[in-house]
Amino acid sequence: MNANESDFFREAALRICSSLEIEIAMQRCLEYLCRFLPASHFCFHIYDRELGIVETVAMATIDDAQTMALRTPLSPRGRRQVEDQRSLRTKQVNRLGDDAVAGPVARQLGVPHLSGLLLDLALEGKFVGTVSVFCEPNIKFNHHHEKLLAILNEPFAIALANCIRFRELQVLREMLEDDNRYLQEELRHIAGDEVVGGDLGLKAVMELVNQVAALNSPVLLMGETGVGKEVIANAIHKLSLRCNGPFIRVNCGAMPATLMDSELFGHEKGAFTGAVSRKRGRFERADGGTIFLDEIAELSPEAQVRLLRVLQEKEIERVGGIETIPVDIRVLAATHRNLEKMVADGGFREDLYYRLRVFPITIPPLRKRRQDIPALLSHFIQKKSREMKRSIMPRVETGTLDMLLRYPWPGNVRELENAVERDLILCKKGTLTFRDILSSVMDGQTGSESHVVEEDKVVLPLDAVMSIYIRKVLKQCNGQIEGEKGAAKLLAIHPSTLRKRMKKLGIPFGREVKKNSSKKR
Numbered sequence: 272m273n274a275n276e277s278d279f280f281r282e283a284a285l286r287i288c289s290s291l292e293i294e295i296a297m298q299r300c301l302e303y304l305c306r307f308l309p310a311s312h313f314c315f316h317i318y319d320r321e322l323g324i325v326e327t328v329a330m331a332t333i334d335d336a337q338t339m340a341l342r343t344p345l346s347p348r349g350r351r352q353v354e355d356q357r358s359l360r361t362k363q364v365n366r367l368g369d370d371a372v373a374g375p376v377a378r379q380l381g382v383p384h385l386s387g388l389l390l391d392l393a394l395e396g397k398f399v400g401t402v403s404v405f406c407e408p409n410i411k412f413n414h415h416h417e418k419l420l421a422i423l424n425e426p427f428a429i430a431l432a433n434c435i436r437f438r439e440l441q442v443l444r445e446m447l448e449d450d451n452r453y454l455q456e457e458l459r460h461i462a463g464d465e466v467v468g469g470d471l472g473l474k475a476v477m478e479l480v481n482q483v484a485a486l487n488s489p490v491l492l493m494g495e496t497g498v499g500k501e502v503i504a505n506a507i508h509k510l511s512l513r514c515n516g517p518f519i520r521v522n523c524g525a526m527p528a529t530l531m532d533s534e535l536f537g538h539e540k541g542a543f544t545g546a547v548s549r550k551r552g553r554f555e556r557a558d559g560g561t562i563f564l565d566e567i568a569e570l571s572p573e574a575q576v577r578l579l580r581v582l583q584e585k586e587i588e589r590v591g592g593i594e595t596i597p598v599d600i601r602v603l604a605a606t607h608r609n610l611e612k613m614v615a616d617g618g619f620r621e622d623l624y625y626r627l628r629v630f631p632i633t634i635p636p637l638r639k640r641r642q643d644i645p646a647l648l649s650h651f652i653q654k655k656s657r658e659m660k661r662s663i664m665p666r667v668e669t670g671t672l673d674m675l676l677r678y679p680w681p682g683n684v685r686e687l688e689n690a691v692e693r694d695l696i697l698c699k700k701g702t703l704t705f706r707d708i709l710s711s712v713m714d715g716q717t718g719s720e721s722h723v724v725e726e727d728k729v730v731l732p733l734d735a736v737m738s739i740y741i742r743k744v745l746k747q748c749n750g751q752i753e754g755e756k757g758a759a760k761l762l763a764i765h766p767s768t769l770r771k772r773m774k775k776l777g778i779p780f781g782r783e784v785k786k787n788s789s790k791k792r
């Protein structure tokens with residue numbers, strides 16, 4: 272390369288690398304190339320050997336520049352011409368339309384009448400693609416022009432290779448975004464979209480949810496384990512303006528304290544042994560959406576301090592990092608523990624407690640909203656049958672519902688869900704009997720019966736109330752139906768009417784009660 276050629280190389284190379292937008296870089300380069308060779312158009316092409324297609328990825332003229340994905344299938348002769356070629360070539364074509372390879376491409380670009388200069392590009396000995404410059408038909412390219420273009424083989428090849436990589440990355444990113452949207456949908460589905468009981472036992476809760484959802488205020492969800500705190504958190508997110516953003520759940524109780532910081536805030540590469548690459552934490556992932564901190568009471572004192580900072584500053588620092596990263600998140604927290612007492616005992620930071628309980632919502636236990644049990648039961652039977660791919664929907668044995676209504680459900684909705692699943696696995700004839708629940712109700716583990724109907728002041732189906740009352744009277748009469756001390760007399764009905772009703776409601780007769788309890792022992 273002589274001095275002039277060196278200057279030419281330097282300036283053209285700088286221009287083709289001057290922008291990440293390849294078409295802009297090409298236009299800048301074309302403006303310079305025009306001073307040395309006749310060039311009205313400047314294109315990059317790649318070749319798909321499997322499909323025999325030339326793809327024009329970008330084109331620049333003095334007035335216009337664009338990326339494109341113009342795909343031109345080649346004729347068998349054109350394919351042979353490209354594929355049989357052993358070495359990289361520079362080629363002059365007097366009329367583009369006459370060439371077996373350049374012709375179809377030029378026709379699609381609307382310039383078959385122009386003449387062209389084509390140069391195959393290689394990087395580290397591998398074919399990358401082709402660069403072409405076109406000019407008016409009355410002007411001819413010559414060997415000097417060919418030589419000048421060949422000097423730029425490497426920078427052009429790098430620019431084209433980078434452009435293709437960038438395009439691949441964009442496609443991957445779009446796929447990831449699409450996957451992400453799909454997975455978020457799936458997660459919402461798994462977590463259970465529907466709030467069963469929203470218009471009955473959870474009506475008051477849902478009223479609060481509707482009031483707070485659209486705001487950005489933190490919400491503290493309280494209630495026993497399994498009452499549906501996560502379901503309500505999900506409902507808040509779905510009803511909020513952030514519903515299209517991520518909903519990220521963190522189970523603070525299930526995470527070892529040593530990993531908590533890096534899980535929540537992420538880490539930089541090499542921040543600690545095992546940090547082999549940079550990782551984004553859950554707060555960063557929740558950016559633009561909602562973070563749900565489940566079992567918040569289990570947070571270590573150190574993590575509590577850091578969480579307080581995030582809530583105050585709205586920014587995080589990755590472990591081992593120095594830059595602060597702003598995060599736009601809405602925090603929902605949940606606990607089954609008495610946080611107020613923990614604060615009083617010094618187990619939870621008071622300042623953090625007040626930041627989190629800006630809007631507290633307490634979800635009542637299932638035993639305080641028994642009216643939701645029938646709907647929950649049918650919801651879970653349908654959901655679990657679908658999951659287990661059962662074609663026939665099982666039915667609940669007559670009289671069992673009232674048993675389920677009397678049971679205190681210490682594990683709340685989760686226990687009911689598990690009971691349905693267990694019974695679906697066990698049930699042979701398509702009838703759910705809930706034997707376990709039945710025997711614990713029979714064993715009197717439900718507490719006083721009046722607790723069910725009087726204390727809770729809930730509205731129960733008439734059959735259930737009748738069943739509860741008949742059982743109560745039968746208990747008083749030691750299971751005796753007839754006679755002066757029998758239940759029928761107390762209830763002022765005929766013994767056979769009582770028997771019929773007991774059968775209908777699935778109430779076991781005296782002997783069966785004893786049989787059940789002795790079986791248990």
Ligand SMILES: Nc1ncnc2c1ncn2[C@@H]1O[C@H](COP(=O)(O)OP(=O)(O)OP(=O)(O)O)[C@@H](O)[C@H]1O
Nearest residue numbers: 462463465466467496497498499500501502684685
């Ligand atoms: N109202 C409801 N409607 C439909 N499904 C519900 C409802 N409440 C709870 N569930 C289901 O019951 C199960 C337990 O609910 P969830 O995980 O929300 O309880 P939780 O209070 O967050 O429990 P924990 O305190 O153990 O984290 C889940 O499978 C959930 O889908």
